[in-house]
Structures are given as structure tokens and as C-alpha cells.
Amino acid sequence: MKNRSIIEMVGLISVIGSLVFVGVEIKQNTAAVRGATQQAVSSQVSEMYRIISENERMASLVNQALQGDSKSDLSDSDYISFWNFQMMGLRRIENIYLQYKNGLLTEDAFSRIGMGIYRTKLVREVWEERRGDFEKDFVIFFEELRDNE
DSSP states (O other): OHHHHHHHHHHHHHHHHHHHHHHHHHHHHHHHHHHHHHHHHHHHHHHHHHHHHHOHHHHHHHHHHHTTOOGGGSOHHHHHHHHHHHHHHHHHHHHHHHHHHTTSSOGGGGGGSOGGGGGSHHHHHHHHHHGGGSOHHHHHHHHHHHHOO
């Protein structure tokens, strides 16, 4: 009987040790995934900055948006270029939202988005044209984020 109790105790300690090990591994993996997610978001932002800094036309279009221009102030080709660039930005925010919803990013990730451009008349026009391309929950979230500042 005594030997059986010792064997059960060793088995219990082994199970507890295994669970602790698995818990530590999961915590480390979660931290790694969060870090990779944050890096991917930073890379997306960097890519958008690079495009603006290397492309005089895009820099001019962003400036026009910040100055209050609307779709009617742009040529068709300029609007298409601006539209594509802004869709890239909107998809970036959607990606951040999805990562936040999945627990990989915290709410403070939204404080670093740079919402100013998304509040301009021109980007609002892009959004109104394309908001149906996004999932309903994101549309509600984005519009609250954009309008509350």
C-alpha cells in the first residue's frame, strides 16, 4: 500500500510538472506571436510611409486630402491612385482590429494609427464607396474610432 501511495504521488507530481511546463511554453509562444504581430503592423506602417516619401505624386495627393480636397478636385487617375493607397491603409486598420479582437494586440494599438488622414473629406468619400467591402463589426468599430476624437 505504501509503495502504491509513493507511485501515485510521483505520478501526480509528474502531471503537475508537465502542466507547468506546457503553461510556460504557451506563455512564451503567445509572447512570440504578439511580437510578430506588432512587427507586421509596424512593417505595414513603414511601407505606407515609404510610398509617400518616395512617390511625389502620392505625397501630393495625401497633402491635397489633408488640405480638404474632395474626389471632384482630383483627376480620375489621381483618385484611383489615392483610392488604392487609402484602401491599403484601411486594410491595415482592419488587420489591427482583427488582431485586437483575437487578443494579439491591446487597445493602445489604435492610438498609433494616425487617424487624421481618415477624417478628411477625401478619405471619407473613399470609405463611403467601399465600406461594404468590410465586415459589419469592423465598419461599426472603424466609424466609432474615426468619429470619436
